[in-house]
Amino acid sequence: MIFFVRFLKFLTSFLIAALIAGTGVAATYGLKWWRELPDYRQLDTLSLGAETKVFARDNTPLGTLIPKIGEQAISRTLVNLDEISPFMVAALVSNEDRRFFEHYGIDPYGLGRQVQRLAAGESVQGGSTLTNQLIKNTLLLDEYNQARTPDRKIKEWLLSVQVERSFTKAEILQNYLNTIYWGDGGPVELYGIYSAAQAYFRTTPGNLTLAQSAYLTVLVPSAGRYFDYKAMRPLMKTLLGRMVEDKWIAQTQMDAALKEDLQPRGWKVLYDKKGNITSAKLVDRTQKELKAVTTVRYPQFMGQVEQELVRRFGREKVYGSGGLRVYTTVDPRIQAAVETASKEATGLPPGATLGATILDPFTGEVLGMIGQKLYGDAPPDAWNNAAQGQRQIGSTIKPLLYTTALSTGLTQDHREDDKPITFPCATCKNGVYAPQNFESQTSYRSMTIREALDRSLNLVTVRLADRIGLQTFFGKLRQLGIPPNDGTGLAAALGAVETTPVKMAAAYAPFANGGLYRAPRYLTRVTTARGEVLYDDTLNPVKPVRVWTPQIAWLGLDMIKGVVNDLNEAQGGLSWGAKFGDWPVAGKTGTSNGPKDFWFVGTTPLYTGAVWVGKQQGGDMPINYYSGYVNAPIWRRMMELAHKGQTVRAFSEPPGIQYVDAPDPGYLPNVKLAVLDPNYRDAADTALQNDTPPPPVKYTESRYTAAYNDPNTVLIDVDRTTNQQATEFTPPENIVQRRVYIEQLPAYAPDDSPAPLTDEKADPAAVKSVKNQSAVPQIPAPKETAPKPAAP
Numbered sequence: 001m002i003f004f005v006r007f008l009k010f011l012t013s014f015l016i017a018a019l020i021a022g023t024g025v026a027a028t029y030g031l032k033w034w035r036e037l038p039d040y041r042q043l044d045t046l047s048l049g050a051e052t053k054v055f056a057r058d059n060t061p062l063g064t065l066i067p068k069i070g071e072q073a074i075s076r077t078l079v080n081l082d083e084i085s086p087f088m089v090a091a092l093v094s095n096e097d098r099r100f101f102e103h104y105g106i107d108p109y110g111l112g113r114q115v116q117r118l119a120a121g122e123s124v125q126g127g128s129t130l131t132n133q134l135i136k137n138t139l140l141l142d143e144y145n146q147a148r149t150p151d152r153k154i155k156e157w158l159l160s161v162q163v164e165r166s167f168t169k170a171e172i173l174q175n176y177l178n179t180i181y182w183g184d185g186g187p188v189e190l191y192g193i194y195s196a197a198q199a200y201f202r203t204t205p206g207n208l209t210l211a212q213s214a215y216l217t218v219l220v221p222s223a224g225r226y227f228d229y230k231a232m233r234p235l236m237k238t239l240l241g242r243m244v245e246d247k248w249i250a251q252t253q254m255d256a257a258l259k260e261d262l263q264p265r266g267w268k269v270l271y272d273k274k275g276n277i278t279s280a281k282l283v284d285r286t287q288k289e290l291k292a293v294t295t296v297r298y299p300q301f302m303g304q305v306e307q308e309l310v311r312r313f314g315r316e317k318v319y320g321s322g323g324l325r326v327y328t329t330v331d332p333r334i335q336a337a338v339e340t341a342s343k344e345a346t347g348l349p350p351g352a353t354l355g356a357t358i359l360d361p362f363t364g365e366v367l368g369m370i371g372q373k374l375y376g377d378a379p380p381d382a383w384n385n386a387a388q389g390q391r392q393i394g395s396t397i398k399p400l401l402y403t404t405a406l407s408t409g410l411t412q413d414h415r416e417d418d419k420p421i422t423f424p425c426a427t428c429k430n431g432v433y434a435p436q437n438f439e440s441q442t443s444y445r446s447m448t449i450r451e452a453l454d455r456s457l458n459l460v461t462v463r464l465a466d467r468i469g470l471q472t473f474f475g476k477l478r479q480l481g482i483p484p485n486d487g488t489g490l491a492a493a494l495g496a497v498e499t500t501p502v503k504m505a506a507a508y509a510p511f512a513n514g515g516l517y518r519a520p521r522y523l524t525r526v527t528t529a530r531g532e533v534l535y536d537d538t539l540n541p542v543k544p545v546r547v548w549t550p551q552i553a554w555l556g557l558d559m560i561k562g563v564v565n566d567l568n569e570a571q572g573g574l575s576w577g578a579k580f581g582d583w584p585v586a587g588k589t590g591t592s593n594g595p596k597d598f599w600f601v602g603t604t605p606l607y608t609g610a611v612w613v614g615k616q617q618g619g620d621m622p623i624n625y626y627s628g629y630v631n632a633p634i635w636r637r638m639m640e641l642a643h644k645g646q647t648v649r650a651f652s653e654p655p656g657i658q659y660v661d662a663p664d665p666g667y668l669p670n671v672k673l674a675v676l677d678p679n680y681r682d683a684a685d686t687a688l689q690n691d692t693p694p695p696p697v698k699y700t701e702s703r704y705t706a707a708y709n710d711p712n713t714v715l716i717d718v719d720r721t722t723n724q725q726a727t728e729f730t731p732p733e734n735i736v737q738r739r740v741y742i743e744q745l746p747a748y749a750p751d752d753s754p755a756p757l758t759d760e761k762a763d764p765a766a767v768k769s770v771k772n773q774s775a776v777p778q779i780p781a782p783k784e785t786a787p788k789p790a791a792p
Helices: 002-036 040-044 086-096 108-119 130-137 150-166 169-177 193-201 210-219 223-227 229-245 251-258 299-313 315-319 332-344 394-407 449-455 458-468 470-479 489-494 501-513 550-565 627-642 678-683 742-748 764-773
Strands: 052-055 061-065 072-075 181-184 189-191 267-271 277-282 324-328 353-359 366-370 415-417 446-448 523-528 533-536 586-591 597-603 608-614 657-661 672-676 713-719 735-741
Touching: 052 299, 061 299, 086 130, 086 169, 086 210, 086 229, 130 169, 181 193, 181 210, 181 223, 189 193, 193 210, 210 223, 210 229, 210 251, 223 229, 229 251, 229 277, 299 315, 299 324, 299 366, 299 523, 332 353, 332 366, 332 627, 353 501, 353 627, 366 627, 394 449, 394 458, 394 470, 394 489, 394 501, 394 550, 394 586, 394 597, 415 449, 415 458, 446 449, 449 458, 449 550, 458 470, 458 489, 470 489, 501 550, 501 586, 501 597, 501 608, 550 586, 550 597, 550 657, 550 672, 550 678, 586 627, 597 627, 608 627, 672 678, 713 742
Parallel strands: 052 324, 072 189
Antiparallel strands: 052 061, 181 189, 267 277, 324 523, 353 366, 353 608, 415 446, 523 533, 586 597, 597 608, 657 672, 713 735
């Protein structure tokens, strides 16, 4: 008996200890889970992947930016509960959570049924309330990604109770209906009732019938049921019967719904008079793709807008808090001109496509863009050759070199020999770099650089680059947004530099605007859905970079006007095909080695544009095609359409320009060359740079990072919302670090502070100090390679 009493005491003590220990463990885990809970109040402003609306410069809508899950775009347009058919709401509640209006986030009856199933050795099915599912698909989605774990379930319950205490049943239903996954919509994933109604029935949520609502509800647990319509009918009938039991609908309504001629998109279904299926065939599953919903105007332009928005504001800002309202630079009239030119483009080499753009040379705004050859009404491929395709630019680089030479004090009648020449090159065949003219044609005479540019002669061009020094030229290329590639050497002067048509157009814009470079841009104004201004280019204009004085820019413009006008086709002119109407045109063709890439880049007093033609995956083009015959007509067509209805005007000539007769009257009998007025000699203000490259050092960073780590650059803090240097008032979350060239610092100066002194205004000691502050190891000097002769 004593033993038994002692045993009872021991057992009681053990149970109490176990209970206390269990309570402690539960409390520990409970406290941990409570601390890890996301803020349930996020549902107040939860965007659920809200779409950002985008507008053209005339405020007409371009469409919406579709958020993505991973790499897959999703379609989700948010709707209010009063915009959804009552049949849809009733069907959802009857199917997913019949006690929704009675419980407080956790349904004890549902949990009890799951316990019974587990006791009977059966698998758990359902049991989650609509509130639980909403929490799982929103607040806990990123943390668990639908994974079934005990701690996720406990967090669901805790959050559900909080949500039910803070939100109405109507608000919970509305959020739930905007989050449900409804299957694959082709280009997008279908999320929310709006996308589902559009995809499956091409209707709006408010117009869903009882039969359509039952159909969509049966898809909620498994969107794959779409592929077996016959198997869905019994499930729909069961659901409708449950709705009658729950007194959502009358028996007569159920009977009418079962007799409805329901035709989900992609299916061809035949019924008898009683509503029984006699035949059901999936004829085209693509019919439920959301082409109508996902189609936007100018998709390739929209792609660049999205990239710029995400870069400036981050993905959460773009797609969170109801999305943004974005006003862009695109001009529908100019865009139509570019698209028409693409559609009408004929004579492209087999397998070739194109990329084309027009921008405003005075603002840098991209007015129109197309990244593919268009065929009829077919949408373009996603890849955007105008903004994404990095291509060797060939001889279109030559005007930039020749103008740089003019900025050092040379004139258009400066002469160089058109004769063979070699340069030492450790990595080239036989240790020398031996450039050649296109098709190895050589005149073996001295000629003016005006004639050499007209004829696009490589030998004269390389001599000119060697005369002024590559570092002098490379400094200008960096200012123009097209820094040279690693390892090009003198080949860069012949176009062994890669960039995009958009950036190439921006590099030519200083010819038309008096020597100022502005990076291409796509945005003018960005606000939140509530009207809060995040960006406005009129309030925070980006300062341009002074590349050339107005006088030097005019001399360069005069040279590329000559490229278009000096020689006709019979005389060997390369760009005559770009002329249209009475408008003055200046520009240059270009062809990369192979030939692979064809170019024409040019400007008028109104617009600057570029056209690239080539094979998207790379590869040589037929040798009997030339950029002057392929690209120039495309450029001409898009420009004449863009200028339609505009009053013809001339380029704006600055003071300090004089004109002299061409020194070779036999070559240019009626041409006057633009030269600097002697009183404006200081306009040629580019100093020659030492071409000795910095010594190589050991460096472990990636070459992409190291490429910017040279003594000509400085690391600065930039406000990514204004693209200007951060100040003490800039929020920390808006600050990003950016490495820029010293000469670019004025463009980043904040509006409320004086621009940093650079160039002729700079204090040398101050500039040296800035350089020293950013001193970092240098990358090895680039190695020169020997390319094939560049074509005109």
